[in-house]
Amino acid sequence: METTLNSELLAGMLKSKRGAKGLRTTAEEIGGVSAPTLSRxxxxxxxxxxxxxxxxxxxxxxxxxxxxxYNPAHTSNKDLVVAHLRAERELPVETINTLINMIDIAYNNK
Structure with a gap:
């Protein structure tokens, strides 16, 4: 059994505590973290x-x-591919979301 980070929970808690504050303000509060990093x-x-x-x-x-x-033996191929796409840092977010939508369509039409 492996472990992984619950990025959805982290993102939700970060958004919740940040509230209406801007990313730059929050980045300054945290210290040593950039606003684009918080956005990602x-x-x-x-x-x-x-x-x-x-x-x-x-x-x-x-x-x-x-x-x-995290147990990879119980994870579908679709979930693995989507996870890898979400972890991708070179592609624009719009491209990643488009690819994920295409994967969803492909698996729903099988």
């Missing part, structure tokens, strides 16, 4: 370890709150 995390991207720890300190939440067990 709020979109479900995984942060690097240092950024993750800084955000957890800012949230005042233990890091293990976001750790979940």
């Amino acid at each position: 995390i709020e979109q479900g991207k995984l942060p690097d370890v240092d950024t993750f720890i800084k955000i957890c300190k800012w949230l005042e939440i233990p890091t293990d709150t976001f750790v979940k067990e």
